[in-house]
Amino acid sequence: MAPQAGGTSIRIQTVLYRPAKGDIERLLRGLQHAVQVLHQQTEDISVVMAFGDASPSPNLSIDQVEAYSAQMKPLGIDWITYDNFGANLGSARGHNRLLTEFKEDFVLFLNPDVYLSPFALTELMLLSADASAGIIEARQIPLEHPKSFDRDSGDTGWASTAGALVRREVIDATGGFDADSFFLYCDDVDFSWRARLAGFRVVHQPTAQIFHDKRLTTYATMHVGDAEHYYAAEAALLLAWKYSRPDLSEKWAVEMESSAMDLQKDAAAAFRKRQSEGRLPVPLDPEGKVAQFIGTDFAKHRFSYADA
Amino acid sequence: MELVRQFSASSGDVVVDIGCGYGAIAEAVQELGLTYMGLDMDPNGLENLASRGFETELIDLSAPHDTVLAIEKRLGDRPMAGLVMIDALEHITNGPAVLEALSALAIRLGGVPLLLAVPNVTHFDLAAKLLLGRWDMTPTGLLDDTHVSFFSSSRLYDMTSESGWVEIGSNDFPLRISDQHFPADTAVLQDGTPLHDLMLGVRQQAADAALINEFVRAYAPLSATIPLAPDQAEQPRRPFLTVLMRTQGTRPATLQEALLSLAAQTIQDFEVLLLAHNVPRDSLTHLRYLADVFGTDFGERVTVIPVDGGGRTRPLTVGVERGRGQYLAILDDDDVVFGHWIETFKSLAKKHPGKVLRCPVAEQDVEPTTWSDDRLGYEVVGRPRCRWPEPFDVLDHLWENHSPPCGWAVPFSVFSVQGLRFDESLPVLEDWDVLMQAVLLCGVVDSGQITALWRRWRIGDSSTSVHSEIEWTQARTVITAKLDSKPLLLPPQSMSAIQADRTRLEIYRNEAERLQRELTKWQQHAVHLEEAVAAAKHDVEMIKRSSSWKLSKPIRVAGATARHIVKSATGEGPKL
Secondary structure, X not given: OOOOOOXXXXXXXXXXXXXXXXXXXXXXXXXXXXXXXXXXXXXOEEEEEEEEEOOOOOOOXXXXXXXXXXXXXXXXXXXXXXXXOOOOXXXXXXXXXXXXXXOOOEEEEXXXXXXXXXXXXXXXXXXXXXXXEEEEEEEEEOOOOOEOEOOXXXXXXXOOXXXXXXXXXXXXXXXXXXXXXXXXXXXXXXXXXXXXXXXXXXXXXXXEEEEEOOOEOOOOOEOOOHHHHHHHHHHHHHHHHHOOOHHHHHHHHHHHHOOOOHHHHHHHHHHHHHHHHOOOOOOOOXXXXXXXXXXXXXXXXXXXXXXX | OHHHHHHOOOOOOEEEEEXXXXXXXXXXXXXXXXXXXXXXXXXXXHHHHHHOOOEEEEOOOOOHHHHHHHHHHHHOXXXXXXXXXXXXXXXXXXXXXXXXXXXXXXXXXXXXXEEEEEEEOOOXXXXXXXXXXXXXXXXXXXXXXXXXXXXXXXXXXXXXXXXOEEEEEEOOEEOOOOOOOOOOOOOOOOOOOHHHHHHHXXXXXXXXXXXXXXXXXXXXXXXXXXXXXXXXXOOOOOOOEEEEEEEOOOOHHHHHHHHHHHHOOOOOOEEEEEEEEOXXXXXXXXXXHHHHOOOHHHHOOEEEEEXXXXXXXXXXXXXXXXXXXXXXXXXXXXXXXXXXXXXXXXXXHHHOOOOEEEOOEXXXXXXXXXXXXXXXXEEEOOOOXXXXXXXXXXXXXXXXXOOOHHHEEEEOHHHHOOOOOOOOOOOOOHHHHHHHHHHHHHOEEEOOOOOEEXXXXXXXXOHHHHOOXXXXXXXXXXXXXXXXXXXXXXXXXXXHHHHHHHHHHHHHHHHHHHHHHHHHHHHXXXXXXXXXXXXXXXXXXXXXXXXXXXXXXXXXXHHHHHHHHHHHHOOOOOOO
16 A cells, blocks of 8 residues: 555555563553654654564464454554564564565554553654654663663664664665564664665654563563574674674674573674575675674673673 | 521421421520421320420321422411431331432522431440440440441432532531440440440541531532432442552652553553642643553543642552552652553452562662753663562561552542541651551552562762751651551561560670670779789889889789789689
8 A cells, every 4th residue: 555645655564473461452452542643743744563473373363453454544554464474584574574564654563562652653754854863762761771862862773673663775775684684683773874875864752651561580680581692692603793893793602602692602603604604694794884892792882681 | 506597587387397206406496486296106205395385286207298389378478497307217118218308498598508417336435335246225225126228428428419409507416425335335436445445446547527416517409409428329340450659749850761661561451540749730741652552542531630739648648549450559750560560469369358468579779860962861770689688577567668559559548438548747658557557457468569660869869868867867866656546456476476576685685684794794894904004104103213113023923913813713804
């Protein structure tokens, strides 16, 4: 379906993978209020929603999708689509799959475990008036991302696509996510850096809040599961390689190989395998114009969740 | 008689004493210039009254309308001053019907008052004895063996209200030691014993009339019935949790986020009382909007309540009066909760009903800021930290509070049934006060999961910066005194915990004493050394001045060295 002629159109995309009970309903609940406020504040705007499901079995039936569509239409979301991938594509490939139908002016990437503030969409769209702002990142609560950002301009090194608005030109310029390199983590870091290499700014909008249902351990550190450990480690190696820091990817790979954690050893082994098969990404940004490697972070951080 | 005097009309008017027995008040009524009329079903009492010159009428209260007709007939055209029922209502089983008939009569007669006196079956002595499994009926008194109906203050209220009467005065009869105060040497009845003081404290906090022997109340007739008391009326379904959120409207950014974190909860079984403290009226509309913008379902569960005056505890008092939940929690407008805050509380409540529910809270530093478009906001400037120990420890909490308010929920019955209230005299630490009183009554259960973030303002206004050190100290003193004023119910394992603390204390004390002894030795040694240094300096000085001293110096030095060696060897100096 084509976006409305003349107005601004937004596509909202969410990739599902075994969502927690109630996540989809909560996401839609938050979305409907955010869209309503956006419609109140902005004339001639259309919003559509696309789910992609990478779970082992479908989380929505056709009837449910139709019911959600019917429920959301009067609330300002023109239609909802649901694409059951039938396989775990990962977030990057899942979003890319959904982006093949992208015809709107903006795409809002959202994680399934978020709940938008009623003002979030409106606040994100405020910054979209500046065409140089290619990616506009929402503020996550209760656990705010520790990346630093310029308090005046909002400029930041990269944007988390747990909640980020992206203008069409960025997708056109980058081709979306690098799904061949990144399965689950750092896909957004890479996407942000390529957007910046293409001349766009990545900005953080602190007044656009989304509730991201992350939780703390009893030690006040972030919950990190096995899959997160593995894919974060693998992605870090690939990211360093892709952004012309083979020294770092080699150093980290060696460290992981001697780690006590099997998951880290596995990640290093996967990297070595790619290396031996010549499947590593083509290095970019040789002069380090956009990429930042500060310790194991990819931007300057204000604080760390790791050593709480 | 005080109430009769207060509510009686003109001289000569008739006072109708229903269930008068031998007419104990007849002469006193007469002395007030009123006409006494005694009504009873016992002819012996009436004969006695008649022999004293008073008007009487034989009645049967099992037929209320016949009774009323008999009164009207006997009264004739004379004006009635009032109806009196002293120690009568507890002897009949059709109290409501009698009261209704009397109300209709009172209205017909121009609204004459009714004076009621009934024994209080909720007197502490009876409550204490029930704990011992005792229910001692006696020929007279609180448990007169002819009583067939028993009254608490609320039952009396309900019965009279539903029967067409409204209370207009009271002069209840207090009696600390009732006729049921036996066996008097039992600990729970003996004033000053821990058990008595504890139970009396619980009873007095829960409801009034703990030491009232007889309710003595005056009523006026009403043509309409009064609605039932709140706890008796049919209630709509109660939400699991009432969330009290205090706001002064000065932190719009964090308030929005606090509401956002509630709207995003995995379980929505709660209501929010948004307590707008000293917020200008024209700002209330905006607060309402901030709730409604989350949609009808959420907005309907948020009540914006303006609260004017008082300290920071005042809104909590108002919230307790208005809350409908099964549990009560506090979430201030700069706190934020994780998605499972309600879910965790509810899960705990299901497993451990009636206990205080507690989750550890992480602390995070924030600073106020102004964003590029001049809007007020805040910035997170530090990682979340676990500042407060887990699990909950009562003894630690008696020392100081380790549980920020967003980390616990208390059963609402602690307030609605047991009478606990936030102490408005406390400028700070009001949450600690209520938490400790609730925990000591209900016990506590831990979740072990961090479910909330408590924000610490590194700069800008907060309770730490707004209130002086003196206020904090005074509040602590008040809370300590309150807990000191009554016996404390400590949970199981407290004995071991106290013993362990005492053992540690003994170890530290012994170590401190040992270190003190060591210090003393070193101080003494230092004195000796100072003396030696002074002597040596003196020697040097003398040597400089005298040639003979120069010649004898080696001998003196050898002597001094030898003395030090001897002191060290004999233990006069400290061992290293």
